Amino acid sequence: MKTLFKLLAVSLLTLFLALLLAAALGYGYARSKLPQRDGELFLRGLTAPVQVRWDERGVPHIQAQNETDLYRALGFLHAQDRLFQMELMRRLAKGELAEILGPKLLETDKLFRTLGLRTQAEVRVRAINPRHPSWPVLQAYLDGINEFQETRPLPLEFEILGIHNPLPYSPEDTLAVTGYLAYSFAAALRTEPVLTFVRDRLGPDHLRIFDVDWNPLGVLSPQAQLLGQARPDDGKATRGAALAPPSPSALSDADWRTLARVGEVSQQAMELAGVPLLEGSNAWALSGRRTASGKPMLAGDxxxxxxxxxxxxxxxxxVPASANTPGFELYGHFQALSPYALLGHNGKFGWSLTMFQNDDMDLVALRPNPANSRQVWYRGLWVDLGTRQEVIEVKGGEPEALQIRQSPYGPIINQVYADTLGGDASATPVALWWTLYEAENPIIEAFHELNRADTLAKARQASSKLHVPGLNIVWANAAGDIGWWAAAKLVQRPAGVNPSFILDSAQGQAEKPGYYRFADNPQEENPARGYIVSGNQQPLPRSGVPVYGYYNNAERARRLDFVLSNKREGWTVADSQALQLDEQSRYAARILGPLLPLLRAAAEQSEENTLEQKVLVNQLAEWDGRHEAGSITATVFNQFVYELARAALADELGPALFNNLLRTRAIDAALPRLAADVNSPWWDDRGTPYEQETRADTVALAWEAALAHLVKLHGQSAINRWAWSSNHQLTHNHPLGQVKPLNLLFNVGPYPVSGGRELPNNLNHGVGPAPWSVHHGPSTRRVIDFAAPGQAQGISPVGQSGVLFDRHYKDQAVDYVLGRYQTMHLDADDVRKSTRSILILQPDE
Known part of the structure; x- marks a missing residue:
């Protein structure tokens, strides 16, 4: 027996040592992938040495003798920290994720192959002006990325996923990723099907809560009139007075299923791939007369x-000034595969961005030829659909063939997932029209110029070249100017057409007479009130041009405007930081105000815990909407809002459309209007056909469900567990962290956080049941006082580096959660003092 125990002990010790050795070897292997931040490296193509100083946050301060060397070094260093992020974003935009991540990304790839971002990028590259200075900058940056990929160890993620021979990066990749960013702004794929379903299946009374103009004819009304003139036969179209399309019919159940699936996949694409989705933003600029320093101040998140x-x-x-160059300096925030800062500042000027959220996408219902399924009705003719074949490689599976059909209005988007049609031959093809497919969109030129725009005129000119995606440029300079331009190519539509719904091509609703002038876009320069604020609210252009869009609920912007307008002078950096971290708005009051009497009645009538329910309702009545860490009221309110939405809306919409609605901005506008409408038909439960539920009935049901959920989750006696930060948490998820146990290695968090949905500190969890995972929020917080731009303050949510085990992988995560800021070093003396290491990039001769 002793011998057996000895053998067992030896075996266990051997196993332990083997595991320890394997862990040590794995750790050592991973550390071999760490960025090099000191010593020397040799780069092809450099004409002179480039010095890189790394500060305490891992930010490189790159000094070169010319811009070509500067951007080649930038590409190399960006790849050193973020090559896997670059690879993932390129593959997402091109529809090539299933090749490395397997079948679960197949539907995502189908969507992005249909969108055709890579094909569109190829067209745009051919149209680029090679004489514009932005072109050699892009090429030098990509050369730097490719040299890193060819000469340095590939990231650990490449090894795990089996990416051994990645392709070189090209300008087409950069523009395809830019197309993805434009796509991520758009809400049409999730919003338009839901609103159209409500209008056409449920009726105008149900549509009322969404605050859109009601079109009594509907997009597919039998009274539709055909518009457009016949044109000469071009060999691909059939003249058709006698072959005019039949009277349009309503979308079928199969149509709604497939449109709902497109909406689901458009959201899941970002969640599964781990590639950031752009959701909202805050930005403001203050003139010098409102600041304590007397100089303009810029803030953005x-x-x-x-x-x-x-x-x-x-x-x-x-780059220092010389006889041949004026010099160049910029502290920038860069995204993968772009050599141009999307956010930036220097001693003279700076800018921030918010999403304009104008509607630059239309879903267009087409009329198929009943005698020829390969034709659709277009401007008085039957025209052939184009087709292209795609083959999607699938890791661990067979390649998947995909046929994409192209209409005159864009790709047919709803037949990507043919299985959802259930073999319905009468399905209506729905095309995607997108400004990205039509506009010139010289976005590379635009950001090259914006990175150098130190005057109002230069910033205005650069903004005019941003066509897609729509962006609000909020800008300020040390000379005393502030400005804002809603930068987008705003499309003209026929009179009476509301693009919030699926458009009927046979009625001419999808025609585009042209675009409005940039001068007609919403914009302001040096307004008399002394400040500019942008919080994704719908802007009001002085020109009167209609600005359709999917804007955020206005309460966040109203809160920002309230604070900015009430403090008329003396603004400091600390004041702007406090506003970025503000956790209050009147959104909760707008929902609760009409419902408090009903909640009190529900608490009185409840047979369980009546006294405690009264206390909770009283707390809701007295609550100022602050989502502080210890607030129990915030938890109760957010659970109740979800239960209210589910009880009122889910029975009419069904699971897929209801879940899509919860992911749209439309839900935030709808819920306060629903709460205030005592006669809304949404209050009735369609599951009880012999009863007519009232607002009071549904509110009572939602209240009981909210409390029951929280009791089940935390227990009734542990009321401290109902605190907001115990239920509202932030985890930074790595794409590989979705697979256990890799989540323990790659993910960072969870962190309990305050803030909340559509508050200035917009740590947004979405509408759903507790506990809530924060899925988006301030991607950085920046404040620049142009009296001391070298002391500008900023923070990253997690860290500079994307390389596991690097000291800058997660070194800012705690500071971010605690609302702290760190200096963005700009002055030469400060850069030297903050230097932790120096890397010299030498020409490789």
């Missing part, structure tokens, strides 16, 4: 889905 690596990679670029 773009709201983007959290991810790991973080969205932004920071770098300080500089």
């Amino acid at each position: 773009p709201h983007i889905a959290f991810s790991l690596p973080a969205v932004w990679w920071e770098a300080h670029l500089s």
